[in-house]
Amino acid sequence: MQLLKKSRLVGTQEAVAGALWVLAGTDIDDQRNMATMIGVTHLSEFLDSPSEHLQLLGLEIFSILASGPKDFGRALAGMGVPQLLVRLLHSNNERIVLASVRTMRHICLGISWIPNTENQEMLLNSQGLNFLVALMSHSHSDLLQAEAACALASAVLGNRGNAELLYGHGDFSYSFILRLLYSQFREVRLLAGVAIATFAFNNMAQQKQIAEAGGVHWHNFQPFFLSSDPLERLNAAFQCVVLSSIIPNQKPASIRALGIKTIVDIMEEPHSKPVLALAADCVGRLAHTRAGIPSAIISINSVSVLCDLMTSSSEQIQGSAAIALGFLSFNHNGNRQLLKCCRESPLLAKILLHYTRGRRLSHNFLEGWKHLTKLGLPPIRVGGSIYPDSKAGSSPGLATSSSRGTALHIPSLTPSQFKVTNPSNMHMVRM
Structure with missing residues (x-):
C-alpha cells in the first residue's frame, strides 16, 4: 500500500494496484474495504492516469465504493470525480466509456435511491448529460445505450433542475429506451427496464410520457419473473411495482402485490x-x-x-x-x-x-x-x-x-x- 501511494511510476502503480485488487478477492465487503484503504485521492489519480489499465481499475473500484451503504458522495465530488468520468467518455476504448457511464450511475444514486445532488449537478456542469444523451441516441452498442439511459435516469432522479434540462433536450426520447426492451441481449432488456423504472419513479408525468411513447407491457417483464436467477426476478419485481399503473391489460394492484411478495420472499430465502x-x-x-x-x-x-x-x-x-x-x-x-x-x-x-x-x-x-x-x-x-x-453489566x-x-x-x-x-x-x- 505504501509503495502504491509513494510511487509515481505508471508501471509500478499498475502492478501494485492490480496485486492489491487480486488480494481483495470477489467478496463485495472485502473489495470495499480495500477500496477504502486505497482512498478516494489515489483512486481519482487512477482516472487521470494515461494508463488504460489504471483507468479501468479505478472505474471498477469507484463503482463498488459508491454503491455501498457508506456515503462517499461528498468525497467523490470534492475530488472532482464526476468531471473525470465525463473526460473519460472521450476515450477510444469502448470498455472505458462503458465503465465510466456505469460509474456515473452509481455515484448519482445511493442505497434506496437516495440522490447525491452534488454529483448529479457536477455531471450537468461538466456537460455529462449532453454526452450521455448522445450515447443513448447514437451509439451502435445496445449495452452502451442501455447503460447511458440508466445513468441519465440516475442523474435526474430527485433533481428538478437536471430533469427539466434533460426533458427539454432535443435529442432525448423514450423511444430509444423502449426499443431496447426488445434487444436480442437479455442484459440489455433488463437494463432498459431499470432505466424506465428510474425515470418513472415517483413521477406520474414521466409515466404518462413513457406510455405515450409506446409504453411497457407485461411480456417485457414476465421472462425475468420466471428466471432462475434471483437478481433478475428482483429487478423485474421492482420494475413492475413502479410501472404497474402503465402496464396495459393488467390490474395495477395485482402487479404491485406480485412484485412486493417476490421481493420479500427472496429476502427470506x-x-x-x-x-x-x-x-x-x-x-x-x-x-x-x-x-x-x-x-x-x-x-x-x-x-x-x-x-x-x-x-x-x-x-x-x-x-x-x-x-x-x-x-x-x-x-x-x-x-x-x-x-x-x-x-x-x-x-x-x-x-x-x-x-x-x-x-x-x-x-x-x-x-x-x-x-x-x-x-x-x-x-x-x-x-x-x-x-x-450477555452477562449482566458486560458489553x-x-x-x-x-x-x-x-x-x-x-x-x-x-x-x-x-x-x-x-x-x-x-x-x-x-x-
Missing part, C-alpha cells in the same frame, strides 16, 4: 450477499414511493425480515436493510414494529442509527427510542433471540447471528446519534 443486499435495497426504494406500498410491504412481515438481515456479517446487507427500515419507520405500523424489534434486541438500534446517520429516519422513531432508553430496556431474550445472552461485544452462523459486524456509535434532529430535515425523497 438463503441467498448470496448481492441478492440479499439488492432485495433490501428494493424495499428501501419502494418504501418512499406511492402511498399504500409501504403499508403493503410492512403487512407481510418485512420489518422483522429486515431486522434479521441487520444481523448479517456483511456491511452491504446490514446497511441496505438499515436504510430500508429507516424509510419504513415513517409508516405508523412500521415504526411500531421496528421499535418493538429494537426493544427486544437493543443492538439492532445501534446498527440502525449507525447506517441511517445523515439519511432518513422518522422523528417518531427517534423520539420513541429516546423515551425507551430513559425508561430502561428489558434484558436481551435468550430463548428464540437472534442474539446470544455484548461481537455477537453471532444464530440464523446465519456468522460474526456480526457492530458499528461504532456516537452519543450524538441518539439526539432527535429537526423533523423538517427528515423528509422522504420526492421528485
Whole structure:
C-alpha cells in the first residue's frame, strides 16, 4: 500500500494496484474495504492516469465504493470525480466509456435511491448529460445505450433542475429506451427496464410520457419473473411495482402485490450477499414511493425480515436493510414494529442509527427510542433471540447471528446519534 501511494511510476502503480485488487478477492465487503484503504485521492489519480489499465481499475473500484451503504458522495465530488468520468467518455476504448457511464450511475444514486445532488449537478456542469444523451441516441452498442439511459435516469432522479434540462433536450426520447426492451441481449432488456423504472419513479408525468411513447407491457417483464436467477426476478419485481399503473391489460394492484411478495420472499430465502443486499435495497426504494406500498410491504412481515438481515456479517446487507427500515419507520405500523424489534434486541438500534446517520429516519422513531432508553430496556431474550445472552453489566461485544452462523459486524456509535434532529430535515425523497 505504501509503495502504491509513494510511487509515481505508471508501471509500478499498475502492478501494485492490480496485486492489491487480486488480494481483495470477489467478496463485495472485502473489495470495499480495500477500496477504502486505497482512498478516494489515489483512486481519482487512477482516472487521470494515461494508463488504460489504471483507468479501468479505478472505474471498477469507484463503482463498488459508491454503491455501498457508506456515503462517499461528498468525497467523490470534492475530488472532482464526476468531471473525470465525463473526460473519460472521450476515450477510444469502448470498455472505458462503458465503465465510466456505469460509474456515473452509481455515484448519482445511493442505497434506496437516495440522490447525491452534488454529483448529479457536477455531471450537468461538466456537460455529462449532453454526452450521455448522445450515447443513448447514437451509439451502435445496445449495452452502451442501455447503460447511458440508466445513468441519465440516475442523474435526474430527485433533481428538478437536471430533469427539466434533460426533458427539454432535443435529442432525448423514450423511444430509444423502449426499443431496447426488445434487444436480442437479455442484459440489455433488463437494463432498459431499470432505466424506465428510474425515470418513472415517483413521477406520474414521466409515466404518462413513457406510455405515450409506446409504453411497457407485461411480456417485457414476465421472462425475468420466471428466471432462475434471483437478481433478475428482483429487478423485474421492482420494475413492475413502479410501472404497474402503465402496464396495459393488467390490474395495477395485482402487479404491485406480485412484485412486493417476490421481493420479500427472496429476502427470506438463503441467498448470496448481492441478492440479499439488492432485495433490501428494493424495499428501501419502494418504501418512499406511492402511498399504500409501504403499508403493503410492512403487512407481510418485512420489518422483522429486515431486522434479521441487520444481523448479517456483511456491511452491504446490514446497511441496505438499515436504510430500508429507516424509510419504513415513517409508516405508523412500521415504526411500531421496528421499535418493538429494537426493544427486544437493543443492538439492532445501534446498527440502525449507525447506517441511517445523515439519511432518513422518522422523528417518531427517534423520539420513541429516546423515551425507551430513559425508561430502561428489558434484558436481551435468550430463548428464540437472534442474539446470544450477555452477562449482566458486560458489553455484548461481537455477537453471532444464530440464523446465519456468522460474526456480526457492530458499528461504532456516537452519543450524538441518539439526539432527535429537526423533523423538517427528515423528509422522504420526492421528485
